[in-house]
Amino acid sequence: MATTFDLENFEDDEDEGIMQFVGFGIGSESFGVDILSVQEIIRSTEVTPVPNSPTFVEGVINLRGDIIPVIDLRKRLSLYDSENTVTRNWILILSIGNRVVGFIVDKVTEVLKVPEESIDPPPGIVIAGLENQYIQGVCEIGKKLLIILDFESVLFNEEYYALKDMDYEEIQLGEEAIVEEAYVG
Secondary structure (H helix, E strand, O other): OOOEOOOOOOOOOHHHOEEEEEEEEEOOEEEEEEHHHEEEEEEOOOOEOOOOOOOOEEEEEEEOOEEEEEEEHHHHOOOOOOOOOOOOOEEEEEEEOOEEEEEEEOEEEEEEEEEHHHOEOOOOOOEOOEOHHHEEEEEEEOOEEEEEEOHHHHOOHHHHHHHHHOOHHHHHHHHHHHHHHHHHO
16 A cells, blocks of 8 residues: 555645745755645555656556556656665656646655745756756755756656657556456466
């Protein structure tokens, strides 16, 4: 059974100039995503590979009957770490536009409350190996820099539409056929 974070009980501080982010990490870098984009957070689960998909698309998962594409955020952002020892990751289930997509991350930290005025626009230079097109803003949390990602930019338009056009029903039917074959054989 998947472990989930309870995002139902977060406080709405939007009127007070406070933004809330779900903090997560990839390697030694700290990232944040607007809590309003997060549908849920689950422990990693078995991902079914999808043939002919981009290298950063790990595959799809079946989440309570919904087939959701899963992207390895480390690969997508080219944050390769030869010393990565994380064996069990998390999947952030995000609502991007009118699509639900899962993103594999190393760890999920906490819900962060950040005053809007402390968020700086993305710098013109590269941070943590990321191009600034993926960055919505940056702010300091304690002694670390929190990089707030723009997930709509993480998926380029053509990739977004490619995910949208993937035939998840066919993939799901293929999974069911494999399961039936296992019981028959």
